[in-house]
Amino acid sequence: MTPLTEPTIRASFVNCTKGEAKRLALPRDLAERPWADLDFLGWRDPAAAERAYLVAESGTGLLGVALRVAPQTGRVRRSMCSLCLTTHTGDGVSLMTARKAGPDGRAGNSVGSYLCTDLACSLYLRGRKNAGRRLDESITLAEKIDRTTGNLAAFLRQVIGSG
Numbered sequence: 707m708t709p710l711t712e713p714t715i716r717a718s719f720v721n722c723t724k725g726e727a728k729r730l731a732l733p734r735d736l737a738e739r740p741w742a743d744l745d746f747l748g749w750r751d752p753a754a755a756e757r758a759y760l761v762a763e764s765g766t767g768l769l770g771v772a773l774r775v776a777p778q779t780g781r782v783r784r785s786m787c788s789l790c791l792t793t794h795t796g797d798g799v800s801l802m803t804a805r806k807a808g809p810d811g812r813a814g815n816s817v818g819s820y821l822c823t824d825l826a827c828s829l830y831l832r833g834r835k836n837a838g839r840r841l842d843e844s845i846t847l848a849e850k851i852d853r854t855t856g857n858l859a860a861f862l863r864q865v866i867g868s869g
Contacts, residue, residue: 707745709736709739710761710768711736715732715747716728716770718767719771720769720771720807721807721811721865722805730759733747733749740834743828743834744829745762745828745851746760746763746828748761748821748824748826750823750825756777757772757775758774758775759773760773760825762855762858764859764862772804773803774803775801775823776802776818778797783796785799786799786820787822788861789854790822790828790831790854791841791850791853791854792840793838793839794822794837797823800821800823802818802819802820802821803816803817804817807865810867822837828854831854832847
């Protein structure tokens with residue numbers, strides 16, 4: 707992924723107002739992010755545990771999405787991220803919902819998906835972060851990355867209402 711700046715990140719959000727995008731908490735370590743290993747930029751708001759954000763490159767430019775993280779409930783179990791298919795034990799996967807963009811979002815509609823709680827899918831795929839035992843797959847890293855970016859694109863199409 708190409709390194710991003712604060713203004714480009716804030717301008718990319720499609721499911722919140724410009725004022726909300728201006729006020730959202732950006733990561734303080736943008737310059738230190740491993741951009742070459744990222745398929746998208748994802749982060750949690752350190753001041754609000756229920757907020758997360760995701761910015762990805764798309765065919766039409768950058769696409770930013772504000773997410774709401776569902777609280778963890780119940781027993782410890784193994785769960786799988788719907789983007790990267792990494793399995794985690796405990797709270798490593800969370801249900802995250804995004805208000806839809808445009809009129810659908812203003813009407814209160816949203817879409818959700820189970821995602822790595824820390825939104826570090828790219829790093830799990832590349833072995834830069836460890837989630838514990840990995841499933842053995844016969845596909846290449848490039849194929850895993852393509853699968854993940856395809857899953858992300860499908861989720862983002864649902865948010866913007868074109869899929």
